[in-house]
Amino acid sequence: MKANKLFAQLYLWALLLLMYAPIVIIAIFSFTEAKVLGNWTGFSLNLYKNLFSGSVHSSLFSAIKNTLSIGILSALFSTALGSIAAVGIYNLRGFKKRAVVFMNDIPMLNPDIITGIALFLLFVAAGLTQGYLTVLLAHISFCTPYVVLSVMPKLKQMNPNVYEAALDLGAKPHQALLRVILPQIRPGMISGFILSFTLSIDDFAVTLFTKGNQGLETLSTFIYADARKGGLTPELRPLMTVVFLVVLALLVIINFRTLKTKQQ
Amino acid sequence: MAKDYIIDIQHLSKSFGDKKVLDDINFYIRRGEFITLLGPSGCGKTTLLRQIAGFIAPDEGKILLEGKDISGIPPYERPLNTVFQRYALFPHLDVYDNIAFGLKLQKVPPKEIEVRVKKMLKMVSMTDYEDRSVDSLSGGQQQRVAIARALVNYPKVLLLDEPLAALDLKMRKDMQLELKEIHRKMGITFIYVTHDQEEALTLSDTIVVMNEGKIQQIGTPMDIYNEPVNCFVADFIGESNILKGRMIRDRRVAFIKHEFDCVDEGFGEDVPVDVVVRPEDIYFTKDPAKCQFKATVNSCIFKGVHYEMWVDTDTGYELMIQDYDPYEVGTEVMLYIDPDDIQVMHKERTRNVLEATVVDSNHVSMLGAEWECEVPEDASAGDVFTAEIPFEKVDLLDHQEDGKLSGEVHFLLYKGDHYHLTILTDEGDRLWVDTNDIWDKGDLVGIDIPPEGIKLIRK
């Protein structure tokens, strides 16, 4: 039995090593200045310094800015829209419910490229100039389903009588909503917000198709353009490391929250 | 108008889709009484309670509170409070804030809130628990908080929706006593919903027995137990032997092929009736002079306080008897029943009566199918007749697809030598069937009626 366990653990960690090796390599080589990855020219924090002092391309700087602002805005809108929608869907019955839930599933099931092309064609047909606004709309459209999915379980877990109990004790409908329903779905809303933010800053395909040609870049599209030119700008190594760590941190927070509620 | 009626319910009806869940409900509730709505699940009792609370609007009828119709008033403006089945405590608030919830909304000064909450906590023996999170409480404790949360608002009526259903047996018994005590102390009218007949008998001043959206009987626990008005009530409340009988004349009834003295009058002579005898009311005797009939014990089980025995009578019926002394299986025993303990009831029906439309010279259509039967010669297609089908002429089949119709066993009564079943067809019609085969509630059956079972009578 012991040997089995050892073998199993070995397998798991070998697989994990394989999976994390690329990221680890990038993280390691973010601490050296060599232009070509794989050359070690001694430990240095210069790449990080360049990155944070803004001495990198101004275009990279604006890409970072766009990524963050689109991430925050789409997370805010998605959370608002998705939470209200979740309460609505929870109260829907029959065909209407199935229809909305089905449509809500589509962005999650659809491959990014299809979502991207579909939205691109819509914006073209509608005659919208593609840019910041279209990217934001696109991001809201694929983030909101995840908010609905995070809030819905909280509504389902809720004792269906608590809303009635609040009314019974004299709360008007809006008071019952604010004092009883909102506090109970808040954890789902927060998870949904973080998730939306993560999805938004991570997105590449949908952004690529909806960003138009007015020069708008987010981090992903910037990296893509940079990589296509052949060879990464060295500063992207620390940047990718930082992005990876930020996303990692957010995901750990979500998982921790989920774990905590599960234990309760 | 008697002024001590706190609630008066008049002609209340409610349907969900096609299903009529409440059908012309009428009753009143006296101020300060403990009234219980009792019935099996789906009988409409919870719907009725939720209408009183204001969560569901009635389709028809009125709910008068102290003479004023409240059916148009939203729940948050009704001076009533509810204890919910699964408590519905607010999980994000602690015990104190849960109880103070209603008072805070009413903008009661904090000082007074504190006094009232503490008083309530004391009443439900939960002092010192005010800072606890409600998730950390046991079921019984949550129940107490839910009661305190409702009562702290001094409602005119307290509604309780199966409040003890989620508790284990021991806890339930304790809470029953406490509820009764709280009712006595507060003097508030309690409307209590339960499917547990024992609980209803223990707690209530008045019991309203409901089934299939209709009130079956209203009365004190003693009335309901001793004088059930129909087979449903007799079967639902306590254990009983329900038997086919015949009223010979006033004060004389025949059943299990023996004749007995009884106390019932006014049924007429030679009229079919149903007879209820409680198992504890059949007595053993050693005195041949007292013996009314003989029987053989065929099973004997110890039930804690008493023994439960099944006996086969000399005339071929099976009866349940409860007694403190056991008799060995196989013993021949002599039995008698006091006239007082025989409850005679009008038969609700003696045969199935349906509407049938003639299709051709030997077929009619009824219950959504076509049946072969003898059709009077002068009848032509399209004529509508009344069809009578004796209970024992309906055949039930194991496989639904073998029958002309399919349906479900909806209710069953053992009548000593046969079962009397209520079958709900897929179309939603009811058929009553007498059979010797054993079926369970919820069994799916095929239904067939032979041609000779259908008798057509011109309307």
Added chain:
Amino acid sequence: MAKTVNRSVWAAPYAIFLLLFVALPLVMVLLYAFQDKSGSITFANFVKFFNTPEDVHTFLYSIEIAVITTVLCLVLGYPAAWIMSNSSLNRSSITVVLFILPMWINMLIRTLATVALFDFLRAPLGEGALIFGMVYNFLPFMIYPIYNTLNKMDKSYTEAAQDLGASPRHVFAKVVLPLSMPGVASGILMVFMPTISTFAVAELLTMNRIKLFGTTIQENINSGMWNYGAALALIMLLIIGITTVFSGGDKDIEENGGLI
């Protein structure tokens, strides 16, 4: 009448939003695919596809790569999921989280990281790198649903099987494996779907030497061939639809895809 409070209308704004930004765009794909440049209805875009050997070849090659990736992910992922769900072999939940996390990390970053790894190892970029990169990218999508199914499986099934005399080998083959099939099915779907539709990944991993179908679509859209691009997108959707039907529906995606 006491108004029974109904908040179902709250779904209305989102329903409209979904119609505008989810349903309508897909309708646009459909419209463009069956139109020519002037806007008249035509099948020409599909005829063009079948008459362009290069695109058909890319399409078939993409399916091949997707199948290989899916099989490799299954072979590597199933044992990992099984080990993690087996409490006697693995107690900590850290490994589970570590396996799931990469699901949410930008594919582009992961791909570039793979390129960096190959550069570092001085290994040539090409088909090998492509398949490695794909497996590396999509392995978590295979492991997670299988792990979820195995983990949620009632332990009394295996106990019952043991009780009835099944050896560990038989327990696995006759009980655990069949019961984990829904997880395997959604794992296959969750790997196959993105692999067949990926673009950019292949260019970067093969120095533009190998092209996948996603790239073909992207190139057409970029060069203004919207109608043809839309038709190709529709063909891709068709393949994905067929896979979805074969793997037994999308129920598990909804359950498993959410991470929470």
